[in-house]
Amino acid sequence: MLKINNVSKTYLKNQKEALKNINLNITKGEFTALLGQNGAGKTTLINILAGNVKKTHGEVKIGGYDLEKQELETKKIIGIVPQEISYDPAFTVEELLKKQSGYFGLKNNNEYIDELLESLALKDKKKAYGRELSGGMKRRLLIVKALVHKPEILILDEPTAGVDIELRHTMYEFLRKLHKSGMTIILTTHYIEEAEKLCKRVIVINNGSIIADEPKDKLLKDFSKEIKVEIDFDWEVNIADFEFLSEYHPKIKDKRKVSLKIDKNDLTKILEMIMQKNMKFVDLNIEKQKLEDVYLQLIRR
Numbered sequence: 105m106l107k108i109n110n111v112s113k114t115y116l117k118n119q120k121e122a123l124k125n126i127n128l129n130i131t132k133g134e135f136t137a138l139l140g141q142n143g144a145g146k147t148t149l150i151n152i153l154a155g156n157v158k159k160t161h162g163e164v165k166i167g168g169y170d171l172e173k174q175e176l177e178t179k180k181i182i183g184i185v186p187q188e189i190s191y192d193p194a195f196t197v198e199e200l201l202k203k204q205s206g207y208f209g210l211k212n213n214n215e216y217i218d219e220l221l222e223s224l225a226l227k228d229k230k231k232a233y234g235r236e237l238s239g240g241m242k243r244r245l246l247i248v249k250a251l252v253h254k255p256e257i258l259i260l261d262e263p264t265a266g267v268d269i270e271l272r273h274t275m276y277e278f279l280r281k282l283h284k285s286g287m288t289i290i291l292t293t294h295y296i297e298e299a300e301k302l303c304k305r306v307i308v309i310n311n312g313s314i315i316a317d318e319p320k321d322k323l324l325k326d327f328s329k330e331i332k333v334e335i336d337f338d339w340e341v342n343i344a345d346f347e348f349l350s351e352y353h354p355k356i357k358d359k360r361k362v363s364l365k366i367d368k369n370d371l372t373k374i375l376e377m378i379m380q381k382n383m384k385f386v387d388l389n390i391e392k393q394k395l396e397d398v399y400l401q402l403i404r405r
């Protein structure tokens with residue numbers, strides 16, 4: 105569905121190499137997160153796909169069409185939700201969406217537009233001017249705008265930045281529904297829990313290069329060897345009591361708890377060591393790795 109081969113981008117103005125030899129293959133129906141720190145190169149990649157930035161090297165194929173040689177065809181296949189507000193605020197929502205439909209030669213899609221506005225809680229704003237919308241409404245309007253021509257791939261560049269939690273959840277539901285209906289989705293976000301909740305595949309860009317590209321579950325599994333364990337005792341514990349576990353960095357919490365960082369394969373051994381010392385524990389809590397922890401480990405490597 106989307107093939108990116110050896111794509112590089114150096115901005116002429118400052119000679120910044122924003123993308124270094126990127127290779128990606130996204131198949132139909134995938135829901136992929138594109139993560140990376142500020143300045144990693146995510147927007148550059150999205151802008152290349154949108155046709156707003158020219159790549160320096162490489163090849164991009166969208167639905168089998170070449171991005172530069174068959175621009176019109178590729179534009180029909182993708183819908184892009186940009187990071188920046190990208191419409192004329194002097195038009196009403198309805199006018200903006202009609203204008204957008206016009207670019208694709210679509211005329212009788214009012215019903216579909218109403219459906220989209222309804223799904224994103226914007227139906228009562230049809231007659232409002234773009235400039236009259238709140239920040240969150242503007243972001244949702246960008247999603248509707250990207251979808252009027254029923255693209256097969258939806259690419260969202262930080263769609264939930266500045267959107268309140270409740271509306272963020274409305275967006276999540278909407279994106280899930282789109283994904284279920286077969287849409288291929290690429291989501292750039294700074295909210296890692298968002299990627300964890302929605303996406304199946306995670307791509308991490310760092311300094312213009314892809315440093316991870318894995319199914320989310322595999323990434324979490326590979327990085328989840330080290331776990332944090334909290335053990336509760338029914339008596340007040342002392343750090344000196346745990347010297348025999350010093351290699352696991354014991355820390356006392358709330359007087360009756362000790363927390364340890366361990367390799368999960370060592371858990372049984374450690375519990376046995378504690379029992380051999382006749383230290384009776386009453387509870388045990390294991391904290392699993394979150395995608396955020398994995399992400400931080402990856403970009404710090």
Ligand SMILES: Nc1ncnc2c1ncn2[C@@H]1O[C@H](COP(=O)(O)OP(=O)(O)OP(=O)(O)O)[C@@H](O)[C@H]1O
Nearest residue numbers: 115117118120122140141142143144145146147148
């Ligand atoms: N038009 C431009 N001219 C020159 N340099 C640019 C231009 N756009 C981006 N850059 C540089 O390219 C690098 C990648 O920027 P990009 O906007 O792609 O990052 P990003 O991952 O989208 O960051 P963010 O999360 O902050 O949006 C940065 O060093 C940035 O300063």
